[in-house]
Amino acid sequence: MKNIWALIILILFCSCSDEDTGENGNDTNNNITPNAPTLVTPGNGSTLTTQVADEEIYFEWNPSYDPDNDVVSYYIEVAYDSSFNSISSQLYSSVTYNTIYLYPNQVYYWRVKSKDSNFNISPFSQTWSFYLEDGLAPTIPQLIFPLDETECSNNDLTFYWNESTTQNGNSITYKLYISTTPDFSNGVDIYTTSNTEYNIQLTQSTAIYWKVEATNGTNSSFSEARSLYTQGNGTSNTMPQLDYIFPEDGMSTSSQSILLQWQAFDNETSSVNLTYKVYFSELGQELQLVDEGYAINTYTANGLNFNTTYQWSVWVTDEDGATNVGEVYTFNVDF
Incomplete structure (x- = not known):
């Protein structure tokens, strides 16, 4: 009889010894943790442009799956760095989206995790980044x-x-x-x-x-x-003098080929010993070196596009190394 009572006590002790496992991804009362959310927008590596002052940015993610059909809430973090050491915003959400005000001209990183009504917390989603551009600011000068x-x-x-x-x-x-x-x-x-x-x-x-x-x-x-x-002034050397001849600054032409012309002279250097560098490009692009050499005073630009503005500049250097950096002139090719 004693053995029977001992067996009953042992069974009761074993059945009561299971413990709840708590939060942070552990099951509570055999309740299963929801899976991590998946991000939707802003897209990873995307650029967003603000359209109005104090505009809020819309964040969206797919819902977490909870096997127990518990009520799930979400926690979103937005940071200035991928390690989330510098948090910009953090908040809880009961739905799979939220709007957050952020300062423009900044790269942001964001991630989301979920929690069910039994306090089981999922891992974080993947981390995505985006750049927030100020649409009210002018474009960057080039x-x-x-x-x-x-x-x-x-x-x-x-x-x-x-x-x-x-x-x-x-x-x-x-x-x-x-x-x-x-x-x-x-x-x-x-x-x-x-x-x-x-x-x-x-x-x-x-x-x-x-x-x-x-x-x-x-x-x-x-x-x-x-x-x-x-450079400083030389003791006995003057800088070469440079004059543009054609085309005049801002002139229009209908030709797809144009002869750039200039002239230069120097008090101490013969004209045949002056060296030139010719720069040319479409307006809006960086000037490119297209020709250089001694005693050149023309350059033919061929294959020009209609309805396009071009820019050019000439540099002239004397035998003592003094360089006159010419101004940038433009001309238009009209159809």
């Missing part, structure tokens, strides 16, 4: 001239860049930043203009760094930064 790492004998220099555009139609102004340090941390001068060019008397024998920003009340991102070096 630098034209001078080219990067230019060495200039003439310190009277005109800087050129492409026109920015904006969706709201507001007028655009530009800020030209000139600095003596590549990170623009010291000696920064800022010039404001509504044009896409600006002339400056630069300090001689100085390394210069420059970039441009557009604004219509909202600032664009900065353009790339370029460098140039201004």
Whole structure:
């Protein structure tokens, strides 16, 4: 009889010894954890453009599957880094979407996990990223001239860049930043203009760094930064003088071939010993070196496209290394 009671007590003890397993992916009372959500939008690697001020960004993901049909809620994280050390936003959601306000001109990373009504938490979804572009800001100015790492004998220099555009139609102004340090941390001068060019008397024998920003009340991102070096005055050498002959700046032609013409002279160097570099491209593209050599004063541009604007520049250097960096001229090819 004692053995029978001992067996009954042992059975009761074993049946009561199962423990609940708790949260964070463990089953509670044999309840199964939901699977991880799958992300829908914003798409991985996508670029979103804001259309209005203070616009909220829409996030969506597919629902988690819960084998026990428990009520499932979600937790979404949005961060500035893929390790989620710098969280921008985090919130709970009862549905498979949410809207969050984010600052533009920034890469974001996002992920979602789910939790059922028994507090079982799924793993995080995969991590996706997207770039949020400010649609109200002007487009980034594209630098034209001078080219990067230019060495200039003439310190009277005109800087050129492409026109920015904006969706709201507001007028655009530009800020030209000139600095003596590549990170623009010291000696920064800022010039404001509504044009896409600006002339400056630069300090001689100085390394210069420059970039441009557009604004219509909202600032664009900065353009790339370029460098140039201004030479000092020689003791007995003058810079070559350069004149453009044809085509005139802003001229229109209907020909798909055009002869660029210029002339130069120098007090200390014979004209046959002057060297030239000719730069040419479509407007909006970076100037390309298309010809160079001694005593050249023409260049034929063939195969031009109708309804297209082109730009060109000539550099002339004397025997002592003094270089006159010519201005950028444009012409139109009309149909």
